Amino acid sequence: MERKALYETILVKKGDDAGLQDAANHLAQGEVVAFPTETVYGLGADALNPDAVKKIFEAKGRPGDNPLIVHIWNKSQVDELALEVTPLAQKLMDAFMPGPVTIIMKKKNIVPSEVTAGLDTVGIRMPKDPTAAKFLEMCGKPVAAPSANLSGSPSPTTARHVMDDMDGYIYAVVDGGSSEVGLESTVIDATGAKPVILRPGAITPGMVDKLLGSEDTNMDLKLESNETPKAPGMKYRHYAPSAEVKIVSLPSVECDELIPEGKELKELDDEAKNRLFSVVSPFILTAKEILEKNPTVRIGVFAGNEVKTVIESMGDDVLWSHINFYSYGETLDVKGASHCLFDGMRHLDLQGVNVILASGFADEGLGKAYMNRLEKAAYKSGDTPDAVSSEGESYAGHMRGHMSIDDFDSICTSSVLFVCDDNINLSSCCEMLFSNMVRKAEPFCLESDKGVGVEIYAESAGVYAAEGDHADEEMIDAVKEIYGVGMKHHVTSHVSVEKYNNNDLILTMTDAQAFEIIEAYPDLYGRVHSLSSYAASKGLVFKDDKGHVISISIPDPSGDDYDTYVHTVKALGSWIQILFPYILKDLGAELK
Ligand code: TXA
Numbered sequence: 001m002e003r004k005a006l007y008e009t010i011l012v013k014k015g016d017d018a019g020l021q022d023a024a025n026h027l028a029q030g031e032v033v034a035f036p037t038e039t040v041y042g043l044g045a046d047a048l049n050p051d052a053v054k055k056i057f058e059a060k061g062r063p064g065d066n067p068l069i070v071h072i073w074n075k076s077q078v079d080e081l082a083l084e085v086t087p088l089a090q091k092l093m094d095a096f097m098p099g100p101v102t103i104i105m106k107k108k109n110i111v112p113s114e115v116t117a118g119l120d121t122v123g124i125r126m127p128k129d130p131t132a133a134k135f136l137e138m139c140g141k142p143v144a145a146p147s148a149n150l151s152g153s154p155s156p157t158t159a160r161h162v163m164d165d166m167d168g169y170i171y172a173v174v175d176g177g178s179s180e181v182g183l184e185s186t187v188i189d190a191t192g193a194k195p196v197i198l199r200p201g202a203i204t205p206g207m208v209d210k211l212l213g214s215e216d217t218n219m220d221l222k223l224e225s226n227e228t229p230k231a232p233g234m235k236y237r238h239y240a241p242s243a244e245v246k247i248v249s250l251p252s253v254e255c256d257e258l259i260p261e262g263k264e265l266k267e268l269d270d271e272a273k274n275r276l277f278s279v280v281s282p283f284i285l286t287a288k289e290i291l292e293k294n295p296t297v298r299i300g301v302f303a304g305n306e307v308k309t310v311i312e313s314m315g316d317d318v319l320w321s322h323i324n325f326y327s328y329g330e331t332l333d334v335k336g337a338s339h340c341l342f343d344g345m346r347h348l349d350l351q352g353v354n355v356i357l358a359s360g361f362a363d364e365g366l367g368k369a370y371m372n373r374l375e376k377a378a379y380k381s382g383d384t385p386d387a388v389s390s391e392g393e394s395y396a397g398h399m400r401g402h403m404s405i406d407d408f409d410s411i412c413t414s415s416v417l418f419v420c421d422d423n424i425n426l427s428s429c430c431e432m433l434f435s436n437m438v439r440k441a442e443p444f445c446l447e448s449d450k451g452v453g454v455e456i457y458a459e460s461a462g463v464y465a466a467e468g469d470h471a472d473e474e475m476i477d478a479v480k481e482i483y484g485v486g487m488k489h490h491v492t493s494h495v496s497v498e499k500y501n502n503n504d505l506i507l508t509m510t511d512a513q514a515f516e517i518i519e520a521y522p523d524l525y526g527r528v529h530s531l532s533s534y535a536a537s538k539g540l541v542f543k544d545d546k547g548h549v550i551s552i553s554i555p556d557p558s559g560d561d562y563d564t565y566v567h568t569v570k571a572l573g574s575w576i577q578i579l580f581p582y583i584l585k586d587l588g589a590e591l592k
């Protein structure tokens, strides 16, 4: 589609009512005007004027076979556009309009087919944004508008974004500040008895279920790859930045602030340090891996302040100099991340980064909409989005490189010993979680039935442990609850010279335990590490403002409540998952 720059596009400043009225008048006379909404900016034209609607497609540089949403400022306008308002549509309107939702209804003939791409339905949206409401009312007509981006760019969430894409191609851009939600509206088909969500947004399936007292709101996102989609727009390959996007999944941690206001890293308690570590490490490790493979790479990081603080504090000048950071606020805040997603992608693309590491959230609530857009950005034709997670397996994949079972002509065996004080909690949990991961990490295995491969053993012991006890009941329950792994059969054992000598790697829970062992057996130097110092040796270092390495210990939960056990198991799980590929690498060092 050919684009012709015909205009000296006017930027209507916030509060310029005369400018707003002028823009509205021109829209009513057939011009195209971009306007803000709480989701993203829209590229508006008179919905009842086919020639005006055609100009939208010219400006966007896209053929007109994608239905447009019709924007209204008053619910009474629905009757003008819709042939039928189903009871479902009425309920959705009552609950969510005005707001970030588009409701699909059967259309009246007055709505031209240029707007609906020939469908017999129309998507209706009433934005909540005050500038949008005012502007639409001034237009005095229903306004058809897609997102105001150039085809192939991310949806715009500021007037600047729109100007970047549309300057010269439309009459005016109305500035209403940055869009509150930052992701496009939830599109809900309400033509039937049950709602079908065609595009996830800030109005979540949970909110719809709650309204309808049901539990089965349909998410029909399959349509996106369908041949004959209900929402034709879904078939467009959405925007993907020129940079490759890698999703770094955030672990599920329950907490609002990873670093409470006014606190420094070194002042955090162990629980907070462990939590922070589990969130930040995947970014660091992934960035380091990428940098190792390509020393001239520029890495964009789309994450929160805490990730930035920690990476900055590492004092790794090489790593830091390769990173362009875009912070969306607090790392665990999916609202902040959604608000900034498109701005972040645009910004990092402009910086010319080669790879973008972006926070991945749980696929629920607003996270569903966020992940839907992020996965599209991460999608490069022909492959599935590449998620890097703290769940370990994809790291194991990375680190193993191209090693497969065929690379072995015999069995190598290697083993790791986890050590804590009494072997009823921490080290036994590490043993179970580690063994469980080995089971899933071919060519590594617990016991080879093929006669080739690397057999990896894990055991655990305690410096003060009794022999033959069971693990702590609460520990058993927590490990079962969180990882589904049973450890009822664990039997405690005391450390011994034989155990130390029989293992290739010895990992303790605290620095003190590691020191103690090395002091007693200096020969073991180099084979004994605390989890924290082992991580540091792999480049995962937390430092305080004086540059001193901050040690992270896993406190023993004995005597504490069940919640503490749960936190502890989660922390250990993160440590093991994050360190897993490194441990494997170290244990596989004797490979032929
Ligand atoms: O938040 C938003 O929805 C923004 C603001 C400007 O309102 N608009 C927007 O428009 O995102 P657009 O064109 O980028 O996306 C509209 C989506 C497309 O996926 C389209 O296929 C779907 O809504 N849609 C529109 N009319 C439809 C209809 N009659 N039936 C099914 N899907 C429809």
Ligand code: MG
Pocket: 146, 147, 155
């Ligand atoms: Mg769009």
